[in-house]
Amino acid sequence: LSVKHPTISLEDVSYSYSDSSEEVxxxxxxxxxxxxxxxxxxxxxxxxxxxxxxxLRFADVTKGSIKIDGQDx
Numbered sequence: 001l002s003v004k005h006p007t008i009s010l011e012d013v014s015y016s017y018s019d020s021s022e023e024v025x026x027x028x029x030x031x032x033x034x035x036x037x038x039x040x041x042x043x044x045x046x047x048x049x050x051x052x053x054x055x056l057r058f059a060d061v062t063k064g065s066i067k068i069d070g071q072d073x
Contacts, residue, residue, distance in 0.1 A: 003069045008032040008055070013064035015050060023062065024050055 008031070015025040025047050032038050040048040053059045054066060057073060065072045 001068065001071055001073065003071075005069055006034050007067075007069060009067045010051075010054075011065050011067065013054065013066060014062050015047075015054060015059065016062050025054075027064075029064075 010028055010030055013025060013028045014023050016023045028047075028051070040051060042048055050059070054061055067073065
């Protein structure tokens, strides 16, 4: 991974656990610009930890893509 402009983008990301066909995230899209601070807020079970796990590559998306500096991770 070669990063010059660390923009992070989630593009139509969906995720479901391997033992379930039900999606816990469905069609999430957003972009984080270099230097921008972002907070994830929501009710319990809203997907905050799942988004963090996907960004850290603890899990892989079911659909869509996560890109850092335009490179699909």
